[in-house]
C-alpha cells in the first residue's frame with residue numbers, strides 16, 4: 483500500500499476511537515468520517531507496519547444509516563466524529579464499543595443494554611474549554627479546538643454542540659483582547675497572555691461563568707479591565723474569573739483562580755438539588771444526561787437499601803452525595819480538589835442537607851485510614867480508573883455493593899476484571915450517552931462484593 487494511492491472499500495465497523503475500519507488485502511485501514519456499510523473511495527494518508535490511515539475521496543454508496551453532517555467544521559475540527567451516523571445507530575455502535583471492551587479487556591460476559599440517550603443532541607455541551615493562540619503576522623486571536631493529532635488551533639466561530647451564546651462570547655473575546663493589549667499564547671515559545679477560555683453555562687438558569695486562563699502568576703490592570711468589559715457586554719454572565727497558569731504544560735488550569743468581577747460560580751439544578759459550580763471545579767459537561775445518571779443511581783439505592791451508609795469517592799462537588807442524601811442515612815464524600823470541596827460545602831447549606839460529610843484529600847489516603855464499613859460505595863474516578871491498591875481498599879470498606887461510574891470503557895473493563903478476580907460479581911452495566919457524536923461513553927456498573 484502506498485501513500486496517496488486510492489482504493490474502493492466498504493466500512494466494516496467503527497473503532498473504539500470513532501474511526502471507520504476497512505480492510506485492504508487483510509491490512510486494517512482506519513478511515514475518518516464514515517458510517518459502517520458506506521462504500522467509499524479512500525486515499526491513503528499514512529502507512530504503518532500493521533495498519534494504514536486514509537481519508538474519504540468520495541462516498542460511492544452511502545450506508546442507509548448515514549445522515550448529513552451538521553457541522554461545517556467537520557473535517558478541520560474532528561471532535562464530533564460520529565455526526566454522519568444517525569443518532570440511534572450511534573447508540574448501537576457505542577453499546578458495541580462497551581461490550582467489546584468488557585469482553586476483550588475484562589474477559590467478562592455481561593449483557594450491555596443500549597445507552598440511555600442524551601435528552602439533547604445539539605447544544606448539549608455546557609462546559610467549553612477553547613485553547614487560544616494568535617496568527618503570526620496580524621496577531622489576531624485564534625480560539626477553537628486542536629486539529630486532529632496536532633496542536634494547531636482551528637478557529638471555531640460556530641459550534642453546534644454548545645449553547646449559541648458561547649460562540650458570541652468567544653467572538654467578543656477574540657475581537658476585543660487586543661484593545662487591552664492582551665495577546666494569544668504561543669505554546670512553542672511559552673509566551674503571550676491568554677492560554678484558554680473556559681465557559682460554564684448553567685442549563686437551569688441560563689447564567690454563565692467565564693474564566694480567562696492567563697500565562698501569569700497574578701492579576702494586572704489589563705486583565706481586570708478586559709474581564710469587566712466581558713462582564714458588562716453580556717447580561718447572562720454572572721462572573722468573570724482569572725485563572726493563573728504559568729507552567730509549560732498541557733494542563734489547562736493552574737492552581738489559583740481569582741474572581742475579578744461578579745460571582746465565582748453558576749448554579750445548576752440536578753433532580754431537586756441546586757449546586758454551585760466554580761470555574762475550577764469538576765462538573766459533567768452535559769447536565770441533562772448527568773441528571774439521568776444521578777436519577778438512575780438514586781433510584782437504585784432507594785429501591786434496594788433502607789437508609790444506607792454510602793461512600794461517594796472521587797466526588798467532585800459531591801453531586802452524588804447530595805443527590806443521595808435523602809435516601810441515605812449518611813453519605814461520606816472524598817475529593818482531592820479543595821475548590822470542589824468548598825463549593826460542595828456551600829451547596830450543602832443551600833440545600834439544607836446535613837447528612838453529607840465532605841473530606842478534602844487524596845482518595846487512596848482516605849481509604850487507607852477509614853475505619854467505617856459502607857453499605858454502598860460509589861466510585862467515579864478520572865479516565866485512568868483506579869489503582870489495584872485503591873480497589874482493594876474500596877473492597878475492604880464496602881459491605882454490599884460498589885457503584886462504579888466511568889467515562890472510559892477500557893479502564894472500567896480492566897478494573898472490573900480485577901474486582902471479579904477478587905470474588906466480586908458484576909450485576910449490570912448501563913451506558914449513558916453524555917458525549918453525543920463522539921466515541922466517548924459513560925457507564926454505571928453495579929458490582930456485588
Ligand SMILES: C[S@@+](CC[C@H](N)C(=O)[O-])C[C@H]1O[C@@H](n2cnc3c(N)ncnc32)[C@H](O)[C@@H]1O
Nearest residue numbers: 764796797798801817818819844845862863864
Ligand atoms: C469524573 S470526576 C467525578 C466527579 C463527580 N462524581 C461528578 O459526577 O460530578 C472525577 C473527580 O475525581 C477527582 N479526583 C481525581 N483524582 C483523585 C484522587 N486521587 N483522590 C480524590 N479525588 C480525585 C477529580 O478532581 C474529579 O473531581
